[in-house]
Amino acid sequence: MRGESPVFERVVIIDFMSIEESISVECPKCKHEQDIVVWSSLNAQVSPEAKAQFISGDLNVFVCQECEARVSLAMPLLYHDMELQFCVQFYPPESLEDEATLRLYEPDGSVVAGNVFSSASNPDMMEKMRYVLRPHVVFSMQEALMHVLFRENLALFHAHGTSA
Numbered sequence: 001m002r003g004e005s006p007v008f009e010r011v012v013i014i015d016f017m018s019i020e021e022s023i024s025v026e027c028p029k030c031k032h033e034q035d036i037v038v039w040s041s042l043n044a045q046v047s048p049e050a051k052a053q054f055i056s057g058d059l060n061v062f063v064c065q066e067c068e069a070r071v072s073l074a075m076p077l078l079y080h081d082m083e084l085q086f087c088v089q090f091y092p093p094e095s096l097e098d099e100a101t102l103r104l105y106e107p108d109g110s111v112v113a114g115n116v117f118s119s120a121s122n123p124d125m126m127e128k129m130r131y132v133l134r135p136h137v138v139f140s141m142q143e144a145l146m147h148v149l150f151r152e153n154l155a156l157f158h159a160h161g162t163s164a
């Protein structure tokens with residue numbers, strides 16, 4: 001995917017509220033340029049429509065209006081579920097060697113606290129959200145999706161004794 005997919009300047013901060021922005025992307029195939037909305041942080045409760053896109057595999061995917069080329073954008077995504085109290089951080093595989101990314105984490109895989117940005121000013125809320133310091137870090141969007149489904153099934157299973 002490297003060399004084909006548009007690459008973005010990364011905002012090196014972890015924020016558990018939803019962050020979306022509109023960017024201009026040039027189709028790697030036909031060079032047609034169009035605007036798309038991309039997400040670097042997705043809060044499942046705040047943005048259920050983006051969650052639905054994530055589940056169907058359409059989030060942060062460029063689909064060209066001219067030639068219909070379909071390209072996954074190589075950009076980090078934090079998925080955050082406040083109800084089930086977990087978060088999954090996806091990075092493109094090249095981030096494994098990216099110092100700015102590695103600097104965000106302690107040797108044990110937890111986030112260096114100063115790198116978590118919260119729009120929540122309430123200290124009680126911050127305390128409840130301590131789990132954001134321990135995101136499940138993955139390097140494929142498919143694995144990010146699988147982990148979300150796993151946590152949702154776990155919650156259902158323990159609440160009802162079934163995952164159905």
Ligand SMILES: [Zn+2]
Pocket residue numbers: 027028029030031032064065066067068069
């Ligand atoms: Zn195109």
